[in-house]
Amino acid sequence: MTETKVESWLTPRPNEIRVLHVEDNEMDAELVAQALRKGGFSFTAVVVQTEAEFERELRLQNPDVVIADYNLPQWKGMDALDVLRREGLEIPLILVSGALGDVTAVECIKRGATDYVLKDGLARLPEAVRRALEGERLLRMRRQAEAELAGKVKELARSNAELEQFAYIASHDLQEPLRMVAAYTQLLGERYRGRLDEDADKFIGYACEGALRMQTLIQDLLAFSRAGRSDACVRVDCKTVMNEVLLSLGPAIKESGATVTFTELPEVWADRSQITQVLQNLIGNAIKFRGKEAPVISVQAEKEGEHWLFNVSDNGIGISPEHAENIFVVFQRLHTRTEYAGNGIGLAICKKIVEHCGGKIWVEAQPDHGSVFKFTLPCEHHGEKRVAAAGAGG
Numbered sequence: 001m002t003e004t005k006v007e008s009w010l011t012p013r014p015n016e017i018r019v020l021h022v023e024d025n026e027m028d029a030e031l032v033a034q035a036l037r038k039g040g041f042s043f044t045a046v047v048v049q050t051e052a053e054f055e056r057e058l059r060l061q062n063p064d065v066v067i068a069d070y071n072l073p074q075w076k077g078m079d080a081l082d083v084l085r086r087e088g089l090e091i092p093l094i095l096v097s098g099a100l101g102d103v104t105a106v107e108c109i110k111r112g113a114t115d116y117v118l119k120d121g122l123a124r125l126p127e128a129v130r131r132a133l134e135g136e137r138l139l140r141m142r143r144q145a146e147a148e149l150a151g152k153v154k155e156l157a158r159s160n161a162e163l164e165q166f167a168y169i170a171s172h173d174l175q176e177p178l179r180m181v182a183a184y185t186q187l188l189g190e191r192y193r194g195r196l197d198e199d200a201d202k203f204i205g206y207a208c209e210g211a212l213r214m215q216t217l218i219q220d221l222l223a224f225s226r227a228g229r230s231d232a233c234v235r236v237d238c239k240t241v242m243n244e245v246l247l248s249l250g251p252a253i254k255e256s257g258a259t260v261t262f263t264e265l266p267e268v269w270a271d272r273s274q275i276t277q278v279l280q281n282l283i284g285n286a287i288k289f290r291g292k293e294a295p296v297i298s299v300q301a302e303k304e305g306e307h308w309l310f311n312v313s314d315n316g317i318g319i320s321p322e323h324a325e326n327i328f329v330v331f332q333r334l335h336t337r338t339e340y341a342g343n344g345i346g347l348a349i350c351k352k353i354v355e356h357c358g359g360k361i362w363v364e365a366q367p368d369h370g371s372v373f374k375f376t377l378p379c380e381h382h383g384e385k386r387v388a389a390a391g392a393g394g
């Protein structure tokens with residue numbers, strides 16, 4: 001066994017690379033060094049022969065590149081790759097070999113070698129090293145960018161959760177003092193009506209109205225901040241849900257003379273009460289924003305890849321395409337409350353619920369030509385928490 005020659009590491013100068021060379025033949029090691037020098041590299045190199053030496057030098061130093069002879073008497077150059085993996089290092093490894101068939105070369109690259117160079121073609125080595133180092137630099141940059149992005153996503157999720165919590169607490173805690181204001185202004189109105197002057201009656205009336213309106217807004221905000229929070233996803237039969245929605249909207253359907261039809265509806269993974277709320281808000285709106293004709297509403301669903309695509313269409317007043325997005329924003333409405341009752345929270349709640357389930361919601365509409373609200377829900381469960389299927393019936 002030849003005595004191992006380990007060159008001492010020099011502190012690398014700037015722009016100097018560190019090479020860890022797995023090679024048992026001194027002459028071959030020198031040829032590799034010459035090729036690198038010729039190729040314009042400034043480098044420090046250490047040559048090792050055995051796995052133990054390789055491991056030791058790897059830990060002692062931090063090589064930029066490993067150059068390994070494919071065939072060593074006691075060891076294989078490719079085994080160096082296993083050591084790199086074991087150590088969790090992503091240092092590029094270039095194989096140097098007397099002869100390496102195409103199949104073996106491809107196999108080595110598949111196993112993780114960065115490149116291979118034949119001993120009688122060492123002129124190609126500098127280019128191979130340059131490319132390996134550039135690849136490594138790009139990989140490091142990508143990893144860094146990915147880590148930064150993951151950090152930002154986490155931070156965004158945290159601040160979103162905090163904001164939701166804030167909206168929830170604020171709306172929840174505001175309810176009590178507001179209840180006092182509403183109750184006492186009402187009492188004031190009842191007890192002192194006609195006993196002060198006309199202006200006083202009017203002002204108390206405005207205060208009552210304002211307090212009641214604020215109560216509704218706060219309740220809506222609370223409903224919005226609760227929407228989409230649930231993780232209680234189960235298999236829900238939308239046909240059963242639709243029957244429940246029709247029952248609870250019964251009076252409005254009767255009063256408006258609406259016809260509501262629905263085709264075969266699927267089972268979806270969702271929170272049952274929330275999906276009920278989505279369909280109820282959409283059908284409720286289709287009745288509320290009716291035109292001159294009695295409302296004709298149809299609910300359909302079809303499978304599109306990984307999703308169910310739901311359509312809720314009506315023959316109502318329609319919507320200008322320029323408002324197609326902002327109607328899904330909290331408290332955004334296109335009409336005054338005297339024209340159509342409401343606070344502009346219904347669609348925002350639908351959007352939050354659908355997106356929480358992993359779907360999307362949008363509208364396709366034209367003024368006076370009815371509206372088609374579309375939303376998707378994944379066929380399979382979207383989150384991690386999978387609750388046993390509930391007996392949805394139907």
Ligand code: ADP
Nearest residue numbers: 285286289318327333334342343344345346347
């Ligand atoms: P609200 O019904 O309380 O106004 P929504 O968030 O449910 O609040 O709806 C927001 C706005 O979107 C409505 O004010 C209305 O202008 C419009 N809109 C919703 N559904 C329909 C529909 N089916 N047809 C026409 N306009 C609609």
